[in-house]
Amino acid sequence: xxxxxxxxxxxxxxxxxxxxxxxxRFSPDLKIKIPGNHPGLYGVPIQLPRGxxxxxxxxxxxxxxxxxxxxxxxxxxxxxxxxDPHASxxxxxxxxxxxxxxxxxxxxxxxxxxxGETCEVQxxxxxxxxxxxxxxxxxxxxxxxxxxxxxxxxxAPR
Numbered sequence: 729x730x731x732x733x734x735x736x737x738x739x740x741x742x743x744x745x746x747x748x749x750x751x752x753r754f755s756p757d758l759k760i761k762i763p764g765n766h767p768g769l770y771g772v773p774i775q776l777p778r779g780x781x782x783x784x785x786x787x788x789x790x791x792x793x794x795x796x797x798x799x800x801x802x803x804x805x806x807x808x809x810x811x812d813p814h815a816s817x818x819x820x821x822x823x824x825x826x827x828x829x830x831x832x833x834x835x836x837x838x839x840x841x842x843x844g845e846t847c848e849v850q851x852x853x854x855x856x857x858x859x860x861x862x863x864x865x866x867x868x869x870x871x872x873x874x875x876x877x878x879x880x881x882x883x884a885p886r
Contacts (some may be wrong), residue, residue, distance in 0.1 A: 754808040756873070758794040768815025768867070773797040775806040777880070783882050797857060803880035810873050816866035825879045828855040828865070832873035839863045
């Protein structure tokens with residue numbers, strides 16, 4: 729009888745199930761410019777709802793964003809955002825709630841328009857932007873990296 733160490737059993741289990749494992753790399757060296765009026769703002773799509781990218785366009789999309797995002801049967805979209813120093817996101821509202829998780833750096837967020845609530849954020853902070861409320865982010869001297877989770881609440885196409 730051969731006894732396997734716990735690490736060997738896990739490794740063998742991973743080898744058997746590798747078809748289920750999906751990995752999407754994201755880092756500042758893979759970032760692309762986010763379109764629109766967002767100076768100094770870049771991103772990497774991490775996860776998209778399955779069906780968001782038609783199969784015939786997946787190869788082209790993968791080339792443009794340095795790999796195919798994870799595709800899930802879920803009404804979520806996850807992306808990494810990278811704000812350079814003195815960057816900003818144009819103020820806008822979304823039709824769904826958004827979680828903004830700061831993973832590096834610091835900046836300022838605001839909800840509710842020019843006279844709304846403003847707060848400094850830093851590594852480890854999470855912001856909830858409610859649906860249909862204007863929000864924005866900007867940076868000062870430091871860059872800011874964040875994971876953004878869009879929580880779609882309906883099946884309407886985006």
